[in-house]
Amino acid sequence: MAGSSRVPVSLRNFASAKTAAVRKSPHLVFNLDLMRNIVFAYFILRHFRRAVRKLRGRGVFGTLFDGYAYMRRYAYGLFLNAPGVRGKVQAQVDEALKKLENKLVPKGPGVTRYLALPKEGFTETQAKEELKQLSEMEHTSWESGHVSGAVYHGGDELLNLQSEAYRMFSVSNPLHPDVFPGVRKMEAEIVAMVLAMFNAPSTAGGITTSGGTESILMACLSARTKAYVERGVSEPEMIVPVTAHAAFDKAGHYFGITVHHVAVDPVTLKVDLKAVNRLVNYNTVLIVGSAPNFPHGIIDDISGLSKIALRRRIPLHVDACLGSFLVPFLEKAGFPTTSFDFRIKGVTSISCDTHKYGFAPKGNSVLLFRTKKLRAYGYFITATWPGGVYASPTLAGSRAGSLIAGTWVSLMTQGENGYTASCRDIVGAAKTIESGIREKLSPDLYVLGEPMVSVVAFSSKTINIYEVADEMSTLGWHLNALQDPPAIHIACTKPTVSATGKFLEDLEKAVKEVKLRGEKSGASKAVAGDTTTLYGVAGSLPNKSVINSMAIGFVDTLYKA
Ligand SMILES: *Cc1c(COP(=O)(O)O)cnc(C)c1O
Numbered sequence: 074m075a076g077s078s079r080v081p082v083s084l085r086n087f088a089s090a091k092t093a094a095v096r097k098s099p100h101l102v103f104n105l106d107l108m109r110n111i112v113f114a115y116f117i118l119r120h121f122r123r124a125v126r127k128l129r130g131r132g133v134f135g136t137l138f139d140g141y142a143y144m145r146r147y148a149y150g151l152f153l154n155a156p157g158v159r160g161k162v163q164a165q166v167d168e169a170l171k172k173l174e175n176k177l178v179p180k181g182p183g184v185t186r187y188l189a190l191p192k193e194g195f196t197e198t199q200a201k202e203e204l205k206q207l208s209e210m211e212h213t214s215w216e217s218g219h220v221s222g223a224v225y226h227g228g229d230e231l232l233n234l235q236s237e238a239y240r241m242f243s244v245s246n247p248l249h250p251d252v253f254p255g256v257r258k259m260e261a262e263i264v265a266m267v268l269a270m271f272n273a274p275s276t277a278g279g280i281t282t283s284g285g286t287e288s289i290l291m292a293c294l295s296a297r298t299k300a301y302v303e304r305g306v307s308e309p310e311m312i313v314p315v316t317a318h319a320a321f322d323k324a325g326h327y328f329g330i331t332v333h334h335v336a337v338d339p340v341t342l343k344v345d346l347k348a349v350n351r352l353v354n355y356n357t358v359l360i361v362g363s364a365p366n367f368p369h370g371i372i373d374d375i376s377g378l379s380k381i382a383l384r385r386r387i388p389l390h391v392d393a394c395l396g397s398f399l400v401p402f403l404e405k406a407g408f409p410t411t412s413f414d415f416r417i418k419g420v421t422s423i424s425c426d427t428h429k430y431g432f433a434p435k436g437n438s439v440l441l442f443r444t445k446k447l448r449a450y451g452y453f454i455t456a457t458w459p460g461g462v463y464a465s466p467t468l469a470g471s472r473a474g475s476l477i478a479g480t481w482v483s484l485m486t487q488g489e490n491g492y493t494a495s496c497r498d499i500v501g502a503a504k505t506i507e508s509g510i511r512e513k514l515s516p517d518l519y520v521l522g523e524p525m526v527s528v529v530a531f532s533s534k535t536i537n538i539y540e541v542a543d544e545m546s547t548l549g550w551h552l553n554a555l556q557d558p559p560a561i562h563i564a565c566t567k568p569t570v571s572a573t574g575k576f577l578e579d580l581e582k583a584v585k586e587v588k589l590r591g592e593k594s595g596a597s598k599a600v601a602g603d604t605t606t607l608y609g610v611a612g613s614l615p616n617k618s619v620i621n622s623m624a625i626g627f628v629d630t631l632y633k634a
Contacts, residue, residue: 130333130352142615149616162619170626178633179210188634213551218572220551222564227432227495231483235434238478245474248465256474259481263427266484267439270401271393271414271423278448279441280466281427281477285394286320287468288424288440292390293324295422295442295451296359299388302450304355311359312352314344314373315557316366318392330358342371342522349378353385363392364400364413368555368562369521370503370528372396372411379419388421388447394438395564398430398487399526402496405489408504409525421447430495430527432487432567433480436473495567502565502573503527509577517584521560530555530562536587539609543602544583550576554604556612 128136153162195203215224226232242256250257264279273279282288293311300306310331313321325332335348349360360382362373375391382389391413393400403410414423423441427433442448454464487495507529510518518541521530532538542554542561552561563569563576601609607623614620 126354126356130354132351145615147616149614150618153616153618166619166622166626169623170630173627174630174633177630186634213549215551215568218566218568218570218575219549220566220568221553221562222566223551224568225429225432225566226568227483227487228567231432231486234482234486235479238482239434239475242475242478245478246471247474247477248471253474256477260477263477263480263484264439264441267425267427268441270398271425271441273415273441274443276444277415277442278445279439280448280451281480282438282440282467283436283469283472284428284438285318285392285424285426286323288394288426288438289318289320289390289392290324290327291440291451291467292422292424293321293330293359294328295447296388296390297328297330298450299447300356300358306356306358308356309358310352310354310356311361312349312357313361314363314366316342316344316368316371317361317363318367318394321361321392331356337371340522342369344373344378346374346377346381350381350385353381353387357385357387360387360389361392362389362413364396365524365526365528366392367395367528367564369530369560370395370524370526370562370564371522372400372413372525375411375413375420376417379417382419382421389419390422390424391420392424394424394426395429395528396526397426398432398492399496399500402489402493403500403525405493406496406500408496408500411525415441415443427480427483430492430499431480431483432495433483434476436476437480498570499527499565499567500525502570503529505573506563506565506576509573510580513577514581514584517588518580521558527565528562529565530560532558532560533584536584536591537605537609539605540587540590540602541580541583542604544586545579546602546604548579548583550579554608556608559608559612 131139152158213220215226242253245253245256247253247256247260260281263281268277268279280291282291296311297306297309300309308331309329310333311321311325312333312335314337315334316337322332324330333352335344335352337344344362353360360378362375362378363371364375365372375389378389381387393413396413400410400413414420421443424438425431425441426438428435428437448466452464452466454462456462503524503526507520507524510520510529510531517535518531518533518538521532524530533541538559538561539554542552545552545561552563554561565573569576607620610619
């Protein structure tokens with residue numbers, strides 16, 4: 074008795090009322106059933122609506138194909154996990170990672186590894202000596218233009234000036250504008266200059282970020298917030314060309330946005346507009362186009378995407394991270410161009426990497442918004458933190474004022490004429506490579522689409538293109554391997570400009586070598602290089618879990634001291 078009397082009155086009432094209701098009141102039973110039915114109907118409706126959206130977005134064949142691909146992935150996953158198979162796969166992954174570690178992490182008697190703070194700190198001379206050795210470790214020669222992309226370098230004079238700017242502002246932090254007013258002024262001016270380059274209206278605004286990825290993350294975040302605040306969208310989706318940068322998938326992963334990848338036209342390699350239009354639904358928060366994309370250097374039909382975006386009232390982001398300080402200068406440099414900026418009405422945001430062809434120090438990018446309201450959707454604000462009212466525009470808290478100073482001097486010293494000249498040189502180099510491949514290396518190699526900017530992607534119908542990549546790598550070139558379809562590309566930079574002749578010469582040699590090897594059949598397997606191995610395997614797997622565990626191992630290796 075004492076025990077039951079300790080049960081709170083409200084609960085006792087609830088318990089007895091419930092049993093009483095079940096026994097005595099048909100009215101209440103009916104209500105419970107009704108509620109259950111409503112919940113069930115809601116559940117069915119939700120899934121039904123999802124299925125309808127999927128059918129409408131991907132079509133009957135697309136949906137069936139997706140289902141088939143899913144089953145294949147699943148079955149292959151089961152196979153990989155089967156006893157006997159699993160151990161063998163793991164052994165091969167381990168072996169590949171061991172090879173990678175031997176290549177990336179120097180060991181041996183000549184190498185001193187610092188695994189704890191030195192007891193007594195280095196002298197200045199010691200520190201400088203170590204730094205010198207570190208910068209001279211054996212590496213692929215970007216200095217001679219043998220690396221695709223990666224080093225977006227504006228010349229030694231600019232490098233010195235950037236270092237000076239760095240030193241002058243090395244303690245500064247834009248989080249404290251009252252302490253560092255000069256940094257605030259420079260950051261605002263960088264944004265203003267880039268807005269002007271992309272023909273933004275007076276209503277527009279922008280932010281600077283740590284790089285293209287952060288710019289893209291912020292563009293997706295503000296689009297998601299806009300849809301949530303203005304339309305209550307809680308299951309956000311975005312429509313992204315397959316060729317768009319992986320940072321959009323990262324945004325989807327971080328912010329819980331479903332990413333619909335849209336195929337590109339097999340000939341033009343521009344995103345399929347009809348497929349984009351079909352995928353738009355109530356949950357769509359953003360449509361994306363690239364100007365140009367990373368894999369093939371192709372500019373999507375931004376005007377076409379804009380028409381869809383305007384008609385369906387969805388924001389449109391243009392990723393000009395790579396196009397950065399080249400696309401806005403194509404016309405002035407005398408090259409064909411196409412529309413991609415704010416002059417197209419549907420474009421609501423643009424990302425532009427100052428740290429690519431703007432030649433700014435690594436760690437700076439700009440994100441532009443058509444309206445300040447859209448920009449504010451990305452802000453983070455808390456008014457209740459015991460540490461004070463806190464507001465910041467991007468993912469970072471503290472940021473490097475030194476990078477802003479380095480970026481500002483880059484923009485100011487290059488100027489319009491400087492960027493027009495570098496556009497002429499770099500895009501000119503890409504055109505030389507493109508026509509060289511078309512004229513001298515056809516029919517063995519062909520160029521993908523009609524590249525307009527700095528990237529030239531090419532493939533082959535007669536030989537294995539990955540073997541060409543490996544052959545180029547033995548000749549000292551570091552090119553990018555692409556998949557779906559298999560291809561490789563070179564992204565031209567300032568250092569590449571003087572190396573185009575050598576590139577075409579070596580490419581011809583590489584093609585000859587691969588063809589020769591193909592004729593001596595059977596030999597090619599024995600000498601398969603890294604690219605051929607990785608992408609040969611990756612391309613044939615329906616389920617990428619092996620590649621995923623390799624990639625985890627790769628990132629782990631980066632942190633082996
Ligand atoms: C480089 C690049 C980005 C962003 O890359 P970060 O490495 O984060 O600066 C985004 N889009 C395209 C097309 C790019 O080439």
